Amino acid sequence: MTVTSRGVSRRRLLQLAGAGAAVSALPLARPAIAQAKPVKVGVLLPYTGTYAPLGEAITRAMELYVKQKGGSLAGRQITFVKLDDESAPPKGPELTTKLVQGEKVDILTGTVHSGVALAMSKIAREEGIPTIIPNAGANDLTRTLCARNIFRTSFANGQVGLATGTAMAEAGIKRVVTCTWKYAAGVEFVEGFADNFKKAGGQVLKNIEVPFPNVEFQSALAEIASIKPDAVYAFYAGGGAVKFVKDYAAARLGASIPLWGPGFLTDGIESAVGKEGDGVKTVLHYADDVDNAENKAFRKAFQDAYKAAPDVYAVQGWDAMQLLEIGLTAAGGDAAKRDALNAAMSKASFNSPRGPFRLSAANNPVQNFYLRELKDGKNQLIRTTATAFSDPGTGCKLSA
Amino acid sequence: MELVLIQILNGLQYGLLIFLAASGLTLVFGILGIINLSHGSFYMLGAYLSLTLTSWFGDIFLALAAGIPIAFAFGAAIEWLFIRHLYNRDHLQQVLLTFGLILVFNELQRILWGTQPHSVPIPAYLSASIQLSDTLSYPVYRLAVGAICILLALAMMLVIQKTRIGQMIRAGESNREMVEALGIDTRILFRFVFAAGVALAAAAGIVAAPIESVYPGIGERVLIISFVVVVIGGIGSIKGALVGALLIGLADAFGKVFLPQLASVVVYALMAAVLVTRPAGLFGRA
Numbered sequence: 001m002t003v004t005s006r007g008v009s010r011r012r013l014l015q016l017a018g019a020g021a022a023v024s025a026l027p028l029a030r031p032a033i034a035q036a037k038p039v040k041v042g043v044l045l046p047y048t049g050t051y052a053p054l055g056e057a058i059t060r061a062m063e064l065y066v067k068q069k070g071g072s073l074a075g076r077q078i079t080f081v082k083l084d085d086e087s088a089p090p091k092g093p094e095l096t097t098k099l100v101q102g103e104k105v106d107i108l109t110g111t112v113h114s115g116v117a118l119a120m121s122k123i124a125r126e127e128g129i130p131t132i133i134p135n136a137g138a139n140d141l142t143r144t145l146c147a148r149n150i151f152r153t154s155f156a157n158g159q160v161g162l163a164t165g166t167a168m169a170e171a172g173i174k175r176v177v178t179c180t181w182k183y184a185a186g187v188e189f190v191e192g193f194a195d196n197f198k199k200a201g202g203q204v205l206k207n208i209e210v211p212f213p214n215v216e217f218q219s220a221l222a223e224i225a226s227i228k229p230d231a232v233y234a235f236y237a238g239g240g241a242v243k244f245v246k247d248y249a250a251a252r253l254g255a256s257i258p259l260w261g262p263g264f265l266t267d268g269i270e271s272a273v274g275k276e277g278d279g280v281k282t283v284l285h286y287a288d289d290v291d292n293a294e295n296k297a298f299r300k301a302f303q304d305a306y307k308a309a310p311d312v313y314a315v316q317g318w319d320a321m322q323l324l325e326i327g328l329t330a331a332g333g334d335a336a337k338r339d340a341l342n343a344a345m346s347k348a349s350f351n352s353p354r355g356p357f358r359l360s361a362a363n364n365p366v367q368n369f370y371l372r373e374l375k376d377g378k379n380q381l382i383r384t385t386a387t388a389f390s391d392p393g394t395g396c397k398l399s400a
Numbered sequence: 401m402e403l404v405l406i407q408i409l410n411g412l413q414y415g416l417l418i419f420l421a422a423s424g425l426t427l428v429f430g431i432l433g434i435i436n437l438s439h440g441s442f443y444m445l446g447a448y449l450s451l452t453l454t455s456w457f458g459d460i461f462l463a464l465a466a467g468i469p470i471a472f473a474f475g476a477a478i479e480w481l482f483i484r485h486l487y488n489r490d491h492l493q494q495v496l497l498t499f500g501l502i503l504v505f506n507e508l509q510r511i512l513w514g515t516q517p518h519s520v521p522i523p524a525y526l527s528a529s530i531q532l533s534d535t536l537s538y539p540v541y542r543l544a545v546g547a548i549c550i551l552l553a554l555a556m557m558l559v560i561q562k563t564r565i566g567q568m569i570r571a572g573e574s575n576r577e578m579v580e581a582l583g584i585d586t587r588i589l590f591r592f593v594f595a596a597g598v599a600l601a602a603a604a605g606i607v608a609a610p611i612e613s614v615y616p617g618i619g620e621r622v623l624i625i626s627f628v629v630v631v632i633g634g635i636g637s638i639k640g641a642l643v644g645a646l647l648i649g650l651a652d653a654f655g656k657v658f659l660p661q662l663a664s665v666v667v668y669a670l671m672a673a674v675l676v677t678r679p680a681g682l683f684g685r686a
Contacts, residue, residue, distance in 0.1 A: 048510065049515075049616070049617075050515065050615070050616055050617060052510070052515045053515050053516060182664070208656075208660070209660060209663075210656070210663070211663055211664030213621065214621070214664070215612065215613075215621070216414055216652065218410040218413070218414065218653070219407060219410055219652070219653045219654075219656040219657050220656065221536065222403060222406040222407060222410060222536060222657070223403070223657055225406075225532075225533055225535040225536030226402065226403045226533070226536075228535055238517055238615060239517040239613055239614075239615025239616075239617075239618065241517075242517045242518075242519055242613035242615070243611075243612060243613045246519060246611075246613060247611070250529065250537075250539040250541075250542075250611075251529070251536055251537055251538070251539070252529050252531075252536070252537035253535060253536065253537075256535050257535065268516070268517075269517055272516070272517045272518050272519045272613065273519065274519065
């Protein structure tokens with residue numbers, strides 16, 4: 001059948017529909033009353049499972065920021081639509097679609113797990129919806145898969161690795177054994193580290209990979225002891241990090257072979273490892289005692305609101321809302337003006353609790369990195385190892 | 401050479417720990433015929449009991465003494481509520497119910513203890529280390545855990561081989577109807593066996609907590625490796641579980657150092673090799 005009952009050809013019908021869609025998409029055609037509607041921010045974060053504390057910290061900081069601004073950004077009320085992604089990559093596409101098409105959110109934020117974030121970013125690219133990633137560190141999100149409408153307020157795994165490699169070389173370390181779980185993030189943390197460490201004249205004697213999420217580290221420790229490197233660079237997180245740091249201390253390796261790593265090796269486990277974590281050195285884009293007015297105000301507000309100390313994840317959530325406010329302001333509060341919003345966000349520059357914040361051409365943070373040492377259950381700031389440090393964004397075709 | 405000796409020590413020590421975790425599973429699987437996927441959850445229960453009880457009593461061994469009866473009672477209750485309805489049903493229903501239990505236990509764990517990783521202190525009198533090489537030391541507590549595992553293994557074999565209750569368990573395993581005809585109440589007997597299995601898993605969790613650290617999902621890894629132990633050792637055989645666990649421990653320790661590319665499959669390759677040569681396991685009855 002090629003003709004409808006009223007004699008309009010199917011092709012003609014499509015043309016009409018297309019024209020209608022185009023007209024309704026014109027900002028001018030929007031009635032003024034739409035301006036009063038709240039901006040809907042979709043939040044896809046883990047609220048159950050291993051990463052639940054991270055999801056909670058990010059959410060708290062985002063809500064606190066908006067609350068401090070009287071519940072609205074750029075004169076528009078903000079409502080959050082929160083979904084639990086359980087850090088389960090298979091659920092990523094379905095939940096993202098639910099937010100974008102079901103809830104019709106204006107802005108997308110999330111998530112912690114890189115696998116979920118990759119699924120989410122695929123849909124975000126297709127839909128063109130402005131998206132802010134407040135944690136997931138998969139390199140590709142701001143390298144080969146970068147997009148005009150996808151922004152990150154956290155880090156790229158490789159970026160943290162690169163910064164740590166430079167810092168370790170600067171500390172006079174020459175021969176290193178690296179140690180990680182054999183999975184995507186672990187590999188990216190080690191590759192980034194090795195790149196910069198070797199460039200600075202360092203030598204990686206061996207890369208010990210433990211199957212994920214295996215936490216039996218005695219064999220690895222015995223190998224480290226027999227190789228006798230200047231230092232060890234290790235990436236583990238959560239329960240695995242607790243065990244690695246404690247086993248390392250119990251094997252009395254720390255005295256002769258210092259333990260280093262990206263900040264995630266010690267963040268959030270300070271009290272669990274206790275004294276046994278003393279002396280572990282890590283590099284991260286945040287430290288609790290970064291000395292600037294924003295950090296002091298942020299830490300006080302968070303502590304007052306939630307009776308708990310904020311962490312790096314909270315900072316990333318906080319900055320996601322700072323970034324959104326800049327975008328919305330440039331778009332006159334109209335989230336439908338995506339080009340204006342995206343353009344303003346990619347050029348944004350503001351003071352974060354972590355120090356000066358701006359985005360690279362690939363929309364990944366250009367930020368300071370700090371060397372911290374774990375002591376008395378706290379990651380204490382030793383020095384700033386890099387200022388305005390950028391991820392190379394290899395494979396990204398966006399230009400500034 | 402030094403590395404080889406250290407890896408033998410690591411492998412034996414890791415093997416003894418898995419043995420303790422897997423012995424409860426082989427009892428329940430071998431004697432009751434129940435595929436208990438929630439076995440790892442009982443290990444997790446032990447780890448969290450260790451966390452709470454050690455902070456109350458101040459010593460891991462007091463926590464062990466208090467935790468075993470708690471876990472035993474918990475196991476008996478779970479058997480009465482759920483497991484006893486499964487004895488005459490097929491494996492699919494057993495798998496579904498015990499998988500459901502995993503989800504419930506994980507959620508309860510989250511509500512009661514939260515999601516942050518914790519650690520359990522090692523008692524001061526066992527916190528020393530032995531110097532193995534110029535850079536590497538070995539914590540005394542790990543050796544103590546090995547000793548506890550050996551003691552428990554001997555005690556289990558003694559109970560099963562030499563006592564009346566052990567006799568009833570062995571009889572119940574080989575011919576349930578006959579045992580019932582002789583006037584023994586197999587409902588009580590089976591409840592005892594299941595509760596003992598839970599208590600063993602929890603005991604493993606309690607003593608391992610100071611070296612494992614305590615975090616959500618700690619039991620899932622244990623569950624898989626426990627099934628591998630049972631398959632290698634032979635279903636229902638305590639001796640098989642011990643030998644199987646030690647083999648796995650050694651394979652894992654040496655695999656990681658000498659075949660790092662294959663480290664994650666060495667254990668399963670071992671299992672496959674045993675299945676091909678001895679389908680019933682090393683000590684199983686075909």
